[in-house]
Amino acid sequence: MIRFENIKKSFGDRTILKGISFEIREGEIVFILGMSGTGKSVSLKNIVGLLKPDSGKIYIDGEEISSYTEEQMFPIRKKCGMVFQHPALFDSMTVFENIAFGLRRLEQLPEEQVKERVQECLRLVNLGNIGDKRPVEISYGMQKRVSLARTLALNPRILLFDEPTTGLDPVTTNAINDLIQDLSRRLKTTSLVVSHDMHCALDIADRIIVLDQGYILEEGTPEELTKSSVPLVKDFLEEALEAKWGRSLM
Numbered sequence: 321m322i323r324f325e326n327i328k329k330s331f332g333d334r335t336i337l338k339g340i341s342f343e344i345r346e347g348e349i350v351f352i353l354g355m356s357g358t359g360k361s362v363s364l365k366n367i368v369g370l371l372k373p374d375s376g377k378i379y380i381d382g383e384e385i386s387s388y389t390e391e392q393m394f395p396i397r398k399k400c401g402m403v404f405q406h407p408a409l410f411d412s413m414t415v416f417e418n419i420a421f422g423l424r425r426l427e428q429l430p431e432e433q434v435k436e437r438v439q440e441c442l443r444l445v446n447l448g449n450i451g452d453k454r455p456v457e458i459s460y461g462m463q464k465r466v467s468l469a470r471t472l473a474l475n476p477r478i479l480l481f482d483e484p485t486t487g488l489d490p491v492t493t494n495a496i497n498d499l500i501q502d503l504s505r506r507l508k509t510t511s512l513v514v515s516h517d518m519h520c521a522l523d524i525a526d527r528i529i530v531l532d533q534g535y536i537l538e539e540g541t542p543e544e545l546t547k548s549s550v551p552l553v554k555d556f557l558e559e560a561l562e563a564k565w566g567r568s569l570m
């Protein structure tokens with residue numbers, strides 16, 4: 321479904337990705353974990369063509385997209401729903417208008433269907449009747465859900481999450497994590513989650529890829545990762561354990 325083949329990416333004289341290869345199969349939830357600045361967001365941006373690799377190949381559903389033009393990328397972007405780290409909602413619009421915005425612009429749907437779709441997406445992210453509210457009137461966790469609803473409205477088959485739980489309190493973190501799992505299963509999407517939260521990854525990932533210094537340091541199922549002897553992976557696991565205890569005390 322998504323395949324990276326020896327992807328390299330530099331900015332000036334700094335090489336961020338030094339040859340990354342992985343494959344994500346249809347229906348999987350895969351987490352990419354790594355320290356800050358290891359190129360996690362850069363990897364996601366390569367998938368939707370916001371950045372191009374210097375070398376290597378990226379395949380989506382068997383199509384090699386790394387050399388695609390903007391125009392050729394349109395259907396790929398439609399397939400891939402990106403949920404950015406910050407909700408980036410339009411403050412001047414209501415929640416309803418925020419979710420309807422892309423639908424009205426990209427799909428020529430009659431207004432009645434737009435309304436139905438927005439309501440459906442709000443329900444999918446467990447938000448009720450908040451369509452009339454403005455982003456400033458709802459919590460940050462709710463804004464993140466609205467931003468997810470906005471992405472879901474376009475019916476993507478692949479969901480790309482950039483740090484979906486960073487900066488959230490433990491309870492909201494667990495709720496968003498459960499939502500990612502629930503939606504992936506229910507909508508049968510393939511989900512790639514970029515994060516540094518091993519606790520979340522262990523909870524819902526089918527597979528975890530750990531990036532470090534431009535390379536893939538470790539890759540495996542949560543169970544395999546918990547047995548890893550790689551020092552950085554062990555550090556992540558220790559942190560996850562602390563987070564788990566911290567969270568269960570909340």
Ligand SMILES: Nc1ncnc2c1ncn2[C@@H]1O[C@H](COP(=O)(O)OP(=O)(O)OP(=O)(O)O)[C@@H](O)[C@H]1O
Binds near residue numbers: 331356357516
């Ligand atoms: N467009 C760009 N131009 C120049 N440098 C960039 C660009 N995008 C990213 N970088 C650099 O590439 C490195 C990796 O960035 P990236 O955003 O992928 O990190 P990350 O793993 O997502 O980190 P974080 O966990 O903090 O979000 C950083 O040093 C960043 O400054």
Ligand SMILES: [Mg+2]
Binds near residue numbers: 482
């Ligand atoms: Mg990032």
